[in-house]
Amino acid sequence: MLLLQPPVLAAATAGGAAWYVWSCLASPLWKVPGPWYSAFTSLVLRYRELRAERTTYIHQLHLQYGPAVRISPNEVAFASVESIKEIYASGGNQFYDLFMVYGRRTMFSTLVKDDHAKRKRILADRYANTNVQRAAAIDGIHERAGRFLDRCTASVGKSIDIFVSILINLHNYAFDCVSHHLFHPYGSDSLRNPQDEEIQKQVTFDDSLQNRLIKHHYPTIHRAMGSVIALFASPRETPLADELVLSAASRSDPARFTVVNRMQEKAHGLDQTTIAAECLDHMAAGIDTTGDALCFLMWELSQPRSMAVQRRLQQELRENKSRLVSPGESGGGAEQQQQQPKRFDELPYLDAVVMEGLRCFPAIPMSLPRYVPRGGRTIDGYFVPGGAVVSCQAYSTHRIDQDVFPEPEVFRPERWFAGEHEMERKKLFFAFANGGRGCIGKHLALAEMKILLQEIYSRFTTLPDYTCMSDEDMAMADQIISSQPRAKKCLLTMVPIDVE
Numbered sequence: 001m002l003l004l005q006p007p008v009l010a011a012a013t014a015g016g017a018a019w020y021v022w023s024c025l026a027s028p029l030w031k032v033p034g035p036w037y038s039a040f041t042s043l044v045l046r047y048r049e050l051r052a053e054r055t056t057y058i059h060q061l062h063l064q065y066g067p068a069v070r071i072s073p074n075e076v077a078f079a080s081v082e083s084i085k086e087i088y089a090s091g092g093n094q095f096y097d098l099f100m101v102y103g104r105r106t107m108f109s110t111l112v113k114d115d116h117a118k119r120k121r122i123l124a125d126r127y128a129n130t131n132v133q134r135a136a137a138i139d140g141i142h143e144r145a146g147r148f149l150d151r152c153t154a155s156v157g158k159s160i161d162i163f164v165s166i167l168i169n170l171h172n173y174a175f176d177c178v179s180h181h182l183f184h185p186y187g188s189d190s191l192r193n194p195q196d197e198e199i200q201k202q203v204t205f206d207d208s209l210q211n212r213l214i215k216h217h218y219p220t221i222h223r224a225m226g227s228v229i230a231l232f233a234s235p236r237e238t239p240l241a242d243e244l245v246l247s248a249a250s251r252s253d254p255a256r257f258t259v260v261n262r263m264q265e266k267a268h269g270l271d272q273t274t275i276a277a278e279c280l281d282h283m284a285a286g287i288d289t290t291g292d293a294l295c296f297l298m299w300e301l302s303q304p305r306s307m308a309v310q311r312r313l314q315q316e317l318r319e320n321k322s323r324l325v326s327p328g329e330s331g332g333g334a335e336q337q338q339q340q341p342k343r344f345d346e347l348p349y350l351d352a353v354v355m356e357g358l359r360c361f362p363a364i365p366m367s368l369p370r371y372v373p374r375g376g377r378t379i380d381g382y383f384v385p386g387g388a389v390v391s392c393q394a395y396s397t398h399r400i401d402q403d404v405f406p407e408p409e410v411f412r413p414e415r416w417f418a419g420e421h422e423m424e425r426k427k428l429f430f431a432f433a434n435g436g437r438g439c440i441g442k443h444l445a446l447a448e449m450k451i452l453l454q455e456i457y458s459r460f461t462t463l464p465d466y467t468c469m470s471d472e473d474m475a476m477a478d479q480i481i482s483s484q485p486r487a488k489k490c491l492l493t494m495v496p497i498d499v500e
């Protein structure tokens, strides 16, 4: 009873508060630069996350405090070559509980390093560039790029919304390409079939960011108030996509280059639900990312300020025009090969355009959090204790060092040809992350992006439709993993090159 007396309660509260303040001041993270409040509370960070502004908030802090910044009492954001190397050389983070599928841990949500490596060993073979470049795999991408192009051709005379227009949008293109690589011949055809487009929308328009963040940071509140939270922050449900992956995982004859074919090999001992869960994850990972990266890039290429870039790209493509040649088709003698146009992955300016697009508009611009292992680590000169959360975000690593990326806000593909700082540029390029948990779909994504750009800019000049769009509409807005245009639209006009 004595414990409940007001003076005792007041003394206990004051003692608790004093202990808390002392522990914050005594923490090694106190030495890391950052706003004063971040040493005591994570509430400001949580508020920015719930408003989908984490990326820009952290970037502002980097601009103010430098490449190492304390963002909450237990969390530090970094943006340097050394920190990328130190943090992503080892990995595993409870954050990925947010992404469990059918109650299973997929490669992405696996916390244990060895389990992750084991799953990656199974999958890596199908995402290796040699497999992505196989004729059957690459021809599928050409075919889907051709379908997208047909729709562009049909749109001439009016603008199209490459973000959401029915059937003709970049999410459909990315969906059809990734599901081709996962399941062929049981992939989607959302560029032509409205029912398949519905599946894409279910996976893509995922408004569960807030719900998942509350579940992760405040599990007790989420358990107690789950149904109330769902009223304003919906949980994620994807019944149509579930049907597609479960059905594809049960087929016994997918093409040899596909991911599902590899996972079905008996030696791996994976059941159908595990295979379906893994594939659903890859499908989700491969739609918004590639689709939105292309969307931001095509918007930028269409700007009057980027017209010289667009012209140079068209010229390179024109010089290598004719039908696109895949490695499977490129047999014949040396003489014949010399006469052939360069393939999509041999064009230096196209490559620079894609790199610069991913630098300026990384599809996953936000932090990739990791726990510091037991014993702590020194990162960028600061000791960070074990259990603290550390991260880098591509949005900042692509901008913060202005010796390496002069005028970082300017879209300038030519910067990728400069001899100076070449190594640093590559090391700070973080669009696909790196280390053991870097993007497994990188080669597939690059092939999809380059092939589509080659198809479009060989035939069209793209222009922005400012009658329906403003620059603010295209500001990057955080989603659960990737970032998309704030207004969820991107209207462009396609002008055939031969009528210009």
Ligand code: HEM
Pocket (backbone or CB within 6 Å): 107, 108, 109, 120, 178, 281, 282, 283, 285, 286, 287, 289, 290, 293, 362, 363, 364, 368, 369, 430, 431, 432, 433, 436, 437, 438, 439, 440, 441, 442, 444, 445
């Ligand atoms: C431009 C397109 C893409 C970008 C910018 C991108 C970026 C990334 C990044 C930054 C990560 C690391 C996430 C983390 O560490 O938290 C990642 C992981 C991953 N990505 Fe991509 N991605 C793209 C396309 C794709 C595609 C087409 C696939 C197809 C399957 C894919 C599949 C995955 C998977 C499965 C992981 C998890 C890897 C692991 O846990 O080891 N991504 N991606």
